[in-house]
Structure formats: C-alpha cells, structure tokens
Amino acid sequence: MGPTSRRGFLTAASGAAAxxxxxxxxxxxxxxxxxxxxxxxxxxxxxxxEGRTERGIxxxxxxxxxxxxxxxxxxxxxDGGPPKDGIPSIDEPSFWDADEADAELDDRDVVFGLVRNDxxxxxxxxxxxxxxxxxxxxxxxxVSVTYCPLTGTAMGFRRGETEFGVSGDLVxxxxxxxxxxxxxxxxxxxxxxxSGEFEGDSLQEFRLIWTRWVAWREVHPDTxxxxxxxxxxxxxxxxxxxxxxPERSGYYSRDSTLFPPLGDDDTFPNxxxxxxxxxxxxxxxxxxxxxxxxxxxxGPVGGTPHLxxxxxxxxxxxxxxxxxxxxxxxxxxxxDARVVAEDGTEHDPADLPLDRVYAxxxxxxxxxxxxxxxxxxx
Amino acid sequence: MATENVSxxxxxxxxxxxxxxxxxxxxxxxxxAVFSLVTGLYLIAYLWFSNLLTFGxxxxxxxxxxxxxxxxxxxxxxxxxxxPVALVEFGFGTYLFSLNTFIGLGVALLVGLNLAVTYIAxxxxxxxxxxxxxxxxxxxxxxxxxxxxxCGPIVLIxxxxxxxxxxxxxxxxxxxxxxxxxxxxxxxIGRQVNPAQV
Numbered sequence: 001m002g003p004t005s006r007r008g009f010l011t012a013a014s015g016a017a018a019x020x021x022x023x024x025x026x027x028x029x030x031x032x033x034x035x036x037x038x039x040x041x042x043x044x045x046x047x048x049x050e051g052r053t054e055r056g057i058x059x060x061x062x063x064x065x066x067x068x069x070x071x072x073x074x075x076x077x078x079d080g081g082p083p084k085d086g087i088p089s090i091d092e093p094s095f096w097d098a099d100e101a102d103a104e105l106d107d108r109d110v111v112f113g114l115v116r117n118d119x120x121x122x123x124x125x126x127x128x129x130x131x132x133x134x135x136x137x138x139x140x141x142x143v144s145v146t147y148c149p150l151t152g153t154a155m156g157f158r159r160g161e162t163e164f165g166v167s168g169d170l171v172x173x174x175x176x177x178x179x180x181x182x183x184x185x186x187x188x189x190x191x192x193x194x195s196g197e198f199e200g201d202s203l204q205e206f207r208l209i210w211t212r213w214v215a216w217r218e219v220h221p222d223t224x225x226x227x228x229x230x231x232x233x234x235x236x237x238x239x240x241x242x243x244x245x246p247e248r249s250g251y252y253s254r255d256s257t258l259f260p261p262l263g264d265d266d267t268f269p270n271x272x273x274x275x276x277x278x279x280x281x282x283x284x285x286x287x288x289x290x291x292x293x294x295x296x297x298x299g300p301v302g303g304t305p306h307l308x309x310x311x312x313x314x315x316x317x318x319x320x321x322x323x324x325x326x327x328x329x330x331x332x333x334x335x336d337a338r339v340v341a342e343d344g345t346e347h348d349p350a351d352l353p354l355d356r357v358y359a360x361x362x363x364x365x366x367x368x369x370x371x372x373x374x375x376x377x378x
Numbered sequence: 379m380a381t382e383n384v385s386x387x388x389x390x391x392x393x394x395x396x397x398x399x400x401x402x403x404x405x406x407x408x409x410x411a412v413f414s415l416v417t418g419l420y421l422i423a424y425l426w427f428s429n430l431l432t433f434g435x436x437x438x439x440x441x442x443x444x445x446x447x448x449x450x451x452x453x454x455x456x457x458x459x460x461x462p463v464a465l466v467e468f469g470f471g472t473y474l475f476s477l478n479t480f481i482g483l484g485v486a487l488l489v490g491l492n493l494a495v496t497y498i499a500x501x502x503x504x505x506x507x508x509x510x511x512x513x514x515x516x517x518x519x520x521x522x523x524x525x526x527x528x529c530g531p532i533v534l535i536x537x538x539x540x541x542x543x544x545x546x547x548x549x550x551x552x553x554x555x556x557x558x559x560x561x562x563x564x565x566x567i568g569r570q571v572n573p574a575q576v
Contacts, residue, residue: 078546079546079547080546081455081456081546081549082453082454082455082456083453083456083457085452086453086454086455086456087454087455088452088461092444231443231444231445232443232444232449232461232462233441233442233443233449233461233462233463233464233465233474233475234462234465234474235429235432235465235472235474237432237435237472238429238432238472240429256539259542
C-alpha cells in the first residue's frame with residue numbers, strides 16, 4: 001500500500017482562483033453537455049447523443065457554442081498549404097494488439113484513447129500527426145477520430161454514413177474538416193459547420209483521452225492500437241512538427257503559431273495546455289498543470305459552479321456541472337485517486353455523482369481564440 | 379521582322395553555345411566529377427530537407443503504399459509535393475520514394491550543370507572559351523529557393539515563422555521559379571562561350 005495524501009478539500013461554490021475574461025460576443029444554444037451513455041467509468045463514452053441524422057450524418061440536437069459570426073470565421077480561414085486531402089485521412093485502419101503495440105511504441109508516446117460500446121482503442125499521436133483523421137468503426141459505430149497538431153486538440157465525432165477528410169484549410173490554426181457527403185466545412189474545435197449546406201449544424205462529439213501509452217495500457221490492457229499499416233508509405237518515427245517525447249519540443253513548445261491566432265489573450269503562453277469545456281451556460285478553461293497540482297478545481301460557468309477532477313492514472317481530468325455546490329475531497333496516491341463525497345462515498349475521478357460535461361485538452365491560444373469569453377481557473 | 383530574326387538568332391546561338399559548354403564540361407574528368415558530386419549532394423540535401431530522407435534507425439525493410447499508382451500523383455503538403463509510395467529502411471536511415479525524387483533530381487541536375495560549367499570556366503576559362511568565371515554561382519540562389527519549396531509550410535513551422543496568405547501562395551511557385559532561374563543562369567553562362575576560342 002503506497003502513501004496516500006489528502007491533497008485538497010473543496011467547497012465547490014467558492015471557486016478556486018477563477019478569473020473572468022472579457023468579451024462574450026454572442027450567446028448560443030448548445031448541445032455540448034455530455035450524455036453519459038452507459039456508465040461513468042467508461043471514460044471515453046461521453047458524447048452528445050441526442051440529435052438527428054441528415055444526409056447520413058448524425059447531427060447534434062442544437063448548435064454547439066460559437067462566439068463569432070460564421071461570415072467572420074470564413075474570413076479568418078487560411079490556406080494551410082496542403083490541398084484538399086493532401087493530408088490523407090486513414091480510411092481503412094488496422095490495429096495492433098497491446099503486445100504488438102508495446103514492441104512498436106515508446107511508453108511515453110502520446111495516444112488518444114477511446115472506449116466505445118465496450119471496444120477499446122488507442123490512436124498514437126505520431127500517426128495522427130500525419131493524417132489528422134481516422135475514419136473508423138468502433139463498437140459497431142462509425143466514428144471519426146480527429147487530431148489537430150497545430151492546436152493540440154483530439155476530438156471524436158460520430159460520422160454516420162459519411163467520412164471526414166482534411167480540407168487543407170485552417171481557422172485559428174485549427175484543422176477544418178470536410179464531410180465527403182456534401183463538402184461542408186467543419187472546424188474541429190467548434191464541431192460546427194461554418195459553410196456549406198450544414199452551416200450552423202453541429203456534429204455529435206465524444207471524448208478522446210489524451211494520455212501516454214504506458215498509462216493507457218495499464219488501465220486498458222485489452223486495448224487495440226492503430227498500427228502504422230495505414231495504406232500510406234509514411235515515416236511515423238518522424239513528427240514534422242516536433243515531439244512530445246520526452247518533453248514537448250519544436251512547434252509544440254515554441255510560442256509562435258503558424259498563422260496569427262484569432263485572439264491575443266496572454267493569460268498563458270500560446271502552447272500552454274488547458275482543459276476546456278463549453279456549454280450553453282458559458283466557457284471555462286482549467287489549467288492542466290494546476291489540475292495536476294490541486295486534484296480538484298472549481299470555477300463558475302455563467303454562474304453555475306463547475307468542478308474539474310484530475311485523474312492521475314491517465315493524466316487527464318473530467319469536468320462536472322455542480323449546480324448545488326456539493327463538496328468533495330480528493331485522495332491521491334499510488335498513481336491513482338479517489339474522490340470522497342460529503343456522505344463519505346468514494347468515487348472514481350471519471351464517475352462523480354454529477355453531470356459530466358464534454359471537455360478536452362487544447363493549447364491556450366486555440367481555446368481562448370475560439371472562446372474569448374472563457375473563464376479561467378488556474 | 380528583322381528584329382524577330384535577330385532575336386531568334388541570339389537564342390539559337392545561346393542554345394548552341396550552352397550545349398557546347400555543357401559538352402566540354404562533361405567531357406572533362408574534373409568537370410564530370412564536379413557535376414556528379416554537386417548533383418548527388420544536392421539531391422541528398424533536397425530529400426533530407428523534404429523529410430523524405432532521415433537518418434537514425436537500424437531497421438531494414440520496404441513498405442509499399444496500398445494503391446501506389448494513384449498515390450504517386452497525389453499531392454501532399456503543398457502544390458509541388460507528392461505522396462510517398464514506398465518507404466525503404468536501409469539500416470541507418472529511411473527513404474520515402476515519391477514523385478518528388480524526380481523533381482529533386484531534375485533540380486539537382488540543373489544545379490550540378492551550373493556549378494560544373496562555372497568550375498571549368500574558373501579553372502581554365504581560356505582553354506574552354508568561357509568568358510565569365512563566377513556566373514554559375516548564381517545557381518545557388520534558385521537552388522536555395524527550390525530547397526525551401528520542397529518542405530512547404532513545414533519549413534515555417536520548423537523555424538517558427540508566422541505565415542501569411544502571400545507566403546503560402548509564394549510556396550507554390552518556388553520550384554517552378556527555381557527551375558526557370560537555373561535554366562536561365564545556364565543559358566547566361568552558355569551564351570558567353572565562344573567555340574572559336576577553343
């Protein structure tokens with residue numbers, strides 16, 4: 001039994017060091033509240049599940065938050081260099097089992113983990129850096145696993161009967177996907193089409209876990225892992241942008257961006273990592289280092305307290321709506337953590353008795369550029 | 379009409395003199411050596427800057443893309459880069475074969491010719507009938523241009539340079555511009571050759 005330390009006690013409504021940033025440009029309805037479909041321990045299941053299907057594409061019931069006019073966003077679209085599909089999506093993925101992956105990956109390699117309908121998969125960052133989109137079927141469901149190296153964002157979307165591809169364009173340096181059904185343009189972070197027939201519609205999104213291979217394998221020894229047999233001849237040992245191993249380097253650590261960001265908020269350096277959540281009520285960003293240090297952080301979103309809980313097992317965090325200001329304590333040790341409610345019940349960080357909201361890792365410039373109204377908790 | 383004939387005559391003479399200069403250069407052992415060395419080194423540098431040639435692996439093997447014929451002409455990072463169709467691991471490095479190898483080879487041949495002719499002109503200008511000794515060094519300018527073009531926007535990311543739409547557009551024209559400049563500089567050297575002096 002390893003040492004256990006009580007790292008924090010939260011009176012949720014108080015909110016730790018939350019600062020409100022200026023300039024909410026517009027209020028929008030949102031389908032961004034995560035629906036926990038089948039159990040909180042299934043850390044990647046969270047998704048927007050209510051909605052409709054049009055032209056074979058599952059759409060969210062209402063629009064995700066967007067803080068700009070679509071015309072303004074279209075004006076900010078930049079040609080990123082590659083032509084359409086110049087960065088080719090992986091459309092026929094193949095997988096290693098965990099032992100095969102172990103022989104190929106460094107323990108410290110970043111992977112994006114997904115659990116869906118009891119099927120467990122991980123997608124190595126070094127492969128996604130050269131393809132950005134994997135059109136996969138996981139747990140019997142057609143999904144797109146997407147990653148933008150320039151904004152440090154990994155997000156999952158239901159894709160129905162279509163596939164998504166890389167348009168080659170960027171907005172706020174973020175990948176703009178296109179659907180192969182009618183060629184609408186979908187900035188990844190927004191999850192919402194800014195042009196084309198689907199303009200204003202949002203996709204049904206779900207959580208990917210940004211973690212390291214050693215951690216994912218430990219928690220999910222039965223995982224499959226996207227292999228380098230992608231159908232393309234690429235050197236996956238060579239990430240053209242930089243590296244996350246052993247530490248962030250190259251583009252991932254340098255303050256400069258490829259194109260000027262949408263915003264100029266200097267609360268953090270551009271590439272500083274936050275975990276952001278966006279809901280109808282507002283936007284909030286939790287500094288990831290502060291989460292690692294504190295275990296529990298709280299901040300208001302449109303007046304409603306939200307609680308972020310760090311999970312050391314996967315080096316990630318989960319964000320919950322906590323409207324009643326329930327109090328929790330956080331006990332960490334042995335590379336694991338438990339969250340204890342006021343009534344003494346213990347919970348996994350991914351499974352608090354609260355409504356979990358969709359949250360994801362992002363570089364600060366990307367988050368604050370898309371969501372300048374964001375609250376910040378550090 | 380008379381002006382047109384004069385122009386045609388000058389172009390024809392420049393082509394003729396350039397062919398002569400290239401012929402003289404490649405017939406000489408030292409000229410051929412400079413040409414081969416520069417061409418080879420430039421091609422390796424081009425592939426390395428393009429991330430098509432990397433070093434530092436001990437694996438050996440060959441992997442071919444699933445649909446190589448279609449893939450061969452598929453554009454990749456920018457207008458003048460193409461998707462690799464084969465990955466070759468050769469024990470201490472990795473080579474990605476694509477249409478860019480041929481583009482790089484074409485540019486490398488032009489750079490090699492420019493510098494080899496310049497070398498011969500510098501070494502023995504009288505014997506070869508070549509007037510100027512430094513003109514071929516101009517080849518380094520377009521060579522650098524094409525070197526930057528091969529990597530497209532990645533070169534901006536590597537060096538942390540912020541891009542603009544104008545820069546991204548310019549990238550598409552760097553290789554064609556480099557080829558035009560290389561051919562132009564070769565003719566510029568060539569037209570100074572006087573076969574009568576040889």
